[in-house]
Amino acid sequence: MQAFTRLDAKAAPLPQANIDTDQIIPAQFLKTVEREGLGRGLFFAMRFDAQGNERPDFVLNRPEYKGAGVLVAGDNFGCGSSREHAPWALMDFGIRCVISTSFADIFYNNCFQNGLLPVVLKADEVQALMEEAKGGNHVASIDLEAQTVVAPSGRTFTFEIDAQRKAKMLQGLDAIGETLRAAPDIDVYEMRQALAKPWLEEA
């Protein structure tokens, strides 16, 4: 996983609630066997018209938001499927942080496997950031260690984040490597279960 410590990047507003994973990356892009390259399908139906031309009014197509690294979105971002292609697509496109009032569970969890930082702020804070992001000077600074988002105006918001998730993301730790440190515990658990539930061993 890519570590996340600090990010200073353009923030793009996407003031829409319930942006589902089918909108983030539609199913036709899930046929890949790679993690890379999914940025081309990000927000596909919002970014392109039926002829494949860029929709000039879509926020990420507008020149002032080119290279945006932060997305400020409406409630319940990432609802729907378990596809990790959604965070992969956002990352591949250059987005490293999504700010919203709430995230769907599986998407939220998937973000932490990839170094994409999901930041939960209060509704009025998201609204304030959204407004600022609509303006011209829209670089936001996100500091994971300090758990702060500094808006373009300099206004600072703090956010809550699970301590373990934060620690792992700061270091970019490999979760599998961490869990394998507990391999002896897994061995013991399996031996006990084999005795207690022998029918599962016969399957």
Place this chain on the structure above:
Amino acid sequence: MRPMPGKTLYDKIWDAHFVADQDGESIFYIDLHLIHEVTTPQAFAGLRAAKRPVRRPDRTLAVADHNVPTEGQGLGVAAVSDDEARLQLQTLERNVKDYGIEFFPMGDVRNGIVHVVGPEQGRTQPGMTIVCGDSHTSTHGAFGALAQGIGTSEVEHVLATQTLRQKKSKNFRVTIDGEPIPGVGAKDYALAVIGAIGTAGGTGSVIEYAGSAVRALSMEGRMTLCNLTIEAGARAGLVAPDETTFEYLKGRPAAPKGGAWEMALPYWKTFFSDDDAVWDRELHIDASKIAPLVTWGTSPEDVVAVDGVVPSPEAFESPDKRAAVTKALAYMGLEPGQPIADAKVDVVFIGSCTNSRIEDLRAAAKIAEGRQVAAGVRAMVVPGSGLVREQAEDEGLDQIFLAAGFEWREPGCSMCLGMNPDKAPPGQRVASTSNRNFEGRQGPGARTHLMSPVMAAAAAIAGHIADVRAFL
């Protein structure tokens, strides 16, 4: 000494699978890992790169479902005309071979949608922990198993360690009591719940379904209910196992036999919520008050009774929701105040992990029998597995559907998601038994209305969204 409060079914499954605490996170054991072609290639690539083995290939089962065409499956992957899809299926074949994982390939009668196959084979059992790289893994909660969708990184984690790292969710009980009116069933209950709490209502929770109307459901009905739990934002749904569960399991290929069955049964019976268990949240629903439901918008929470009207954006309090409704109505091609039953349909899809089991097909066939699909409507029935298809054919359901003008197709995820050749064209309206009505879900520009199998069959006959009560 203060007595310990009772435990919920979720608490009990969690405790039974706890392996260790590490840095404040719990590592808990996974009994069954179901895999499919779409969310695993990158996980196996990761394993290979790190030279890690699959810890328990015997606890892993693979199927091909999302990408597969629903015809010509006897040809195997050669039936797949899309190069990327074919490569993904071939990659799965290679991975299961390299790592010694049981696999039901395309064309094998046991193959089908992963959430139909697991229960059908008896692999899904009470008290288990089950994961799959698919959000509708919640389906398996119908057996009193803690079943959750995971992303590809976690698929790799489970392959390598047979465990997951997680924090506990909240306990949310949904009690559905009362006698439903004819034509109403599990799909309507689920839509009623999602309509009541919204698509984020269950976020951070595991939902247990209780109450007399849930007890009265068959296993297949319970699977439909648990399947749609993720659409209410909860990763897992649960129904405590009972005689209905055990009866369903008995004799299935992977269910315990003889003495093993006698050992498993008392263990399974320990998985229920104690009377004094503490719930973080509760919701009560009266089944007798539920009419056959359909969705009108582009979120599963956009629910209306079939005899109701399309809502107006002004009816919603929050400005965000008003904007979302305006956008949804434009996408769906609907006007506020229009009776939903006026909406003409172009396509009818009966299938998906939500509603493609034998009882779904029997119920739909009963509506279709002796009637004709309306002119200009494409209606398709896609059984959930090869075995469901075979059973339906033994019962003559295929003949009923074919005589009525439905297509009778081969198993797979099909038109539930636009990943295989079964897509609805832009602008077309689909009466669908699937689980998501998101923009573009069934094909770019396609307009989805979610409903039960009997309602979908009624829509096929009427040519528009129709009240199944007129067809009973």
